[in-house]
């Protein structure tokens with residue numbers, strides 16, 4: 001009992017890779033009415049300090065379809081409370097009147113010139129979770145130092161203010177605005193900027209299946225296909241409407257591959273559709289599967305999809321610009337744990353590639369800086385099926401990615417190519433880039449700390465591993481401490497300003513191993529075997545799952 005109380009009351013929610021995220025429940029480290037009110041009060045305090053015109057600019061609030069029947073805690077209720085805190089303080093709130101994809105919030109923040117915004121969502125997490133994703137005025141998720149400063153302000157505002165509980169304010173306050181129609185219309189219009197073959201889309205014989213995994217995606221993906229001139233994709237009926245229980249899937253994470261796509265693939269077979277697109281419950285991630293000639297489905301990894309998107313976005317840019325257009329002004333980005341295929345394409349084609357820390361918040365902020373300095377960013381991604389096509393939304397966007405891949409598939413179809421065949425062509429042109437991504441579940445933060453401490457003091461104190469099984473370690477980059485053995489000054493250009501290891505959410509540690517930029521004449525099977533062996537060595541020597549009680553999830 002004491003332990004239970006301590007666990008619930010003696011710690012606070014902190015900003016992770018995607019805002020505040022935790023299970024819905026009672027306690028200060030859970031998502032509930034009180035912690036959301038406290039967080040918004042802290043946000044108010046911080047925003048008031050940062051923006052003298054906060055009361056003119058307002059704040060955007062969106063929400064997904066999550067909820068708990070037993071506690072009546074839902075994203076919608078938490079969104080209303082978020083709005084109430086600000087309305088009570090005289091701040092105009094753009095509260096969407098209906099659930100929206102996460103990308104609508106960063107998009108709206110920029111469009112409406114709001115000071116900031118919040119999306120109530122736990123993305124693809126299990127049904128028990130919820131979260132509070134914060135966007136800054138630049139339309140990107142907040143990074144340090146804002147997160148730390150907001151946390152400080154939250155701690156100073158834990159007592160609910162008058163009016164903070166009054167969720168009815170959203171219906172009675174003259175400061176409430178519903179941006180749904182305006183934002184939806186303008187988002188779909190902006191989407192057309194990355195539509196290059198509308199004519200072809202209207203005529204294509206290809207059929208597409210779409211699953212929204214019981215979340216927000218259905219209506220918006222249908223609209224996006226319409227904006228591109230396509231017939232509507234065929235929805236998976238059992239998964240098209242919101243269901244906070246996610247009753248047809250074990251976990252609503254499209255990253256889990258074929259097992260989670262079961263209903264979509266069976267529907268595709270029935271409908272003779274070759275391509276399946278799956279948006280996660282808040283529609284910011286995209287999975288894609290394609291039926292192959294051998295009758296099997298290929299579920300693309302995030303890195304493979306990025307190779308296709310990168311090729312496509314650059315090819316489309318080239319096709320729409322004169323030979324004189326300055327390719328040196330073009331940028332593509334990826335997080336450091338993602339494949340370097342874009343780097344290989346960039347090197348060959350003459351544009352720029354940049355790496356960021358893991359998490360789309362880093363990509364969003366960097367893209368904004370590049371845009372501000374007059375650069376053009378065509379595409380950015382992270383391996384966990386997060387894609388940013390174009391720059392209307394400075395975050396990953398499953399809705400735009402779904403319709404872009406549909407256009408790509410239709411275009412390739414008239415060239416008698418499948419997505420998988422084009423991927424092979426891309427590899428043959430720019431070098432094979434193979435990778436394997438998976439993750440371990442670990443519910444004990446001290447264990448994770450121990451694993452990393454061991455890596456930092458491997459054979460002797462303060463020394464990183466020199467080998468992993470039979471493999472030598474060429475370089476070590478520790479973005480938590482800022483160490484990079486490959487640099488002359490031993491300093492990493494990527495430094496995580498957090499006091500915990502990279503890739504940690506407190507719940508799982510994901511890993512991505514990449515063999516990159518290899519010569520095309522090497523045997524791919526041999527490379528895949530090598531990759532598998534390196535993975536096994538890494539797990540056995542560095543992670544030691546049985547000793548550390550880590551649960552492996554196959555992706």
Ligand SMILES: O=P(O)(O)O[C@H]1O[C@H](CO)[C@@H](O)[C@H]1O
Nearest residue numbers: 017018123124358359360384
């Ligand atoms: O909100 P979700 O999709 O979970 O995204 C989170 O997971 C990604 C991988 O670290 C990051 O981009 C982070 O924003």
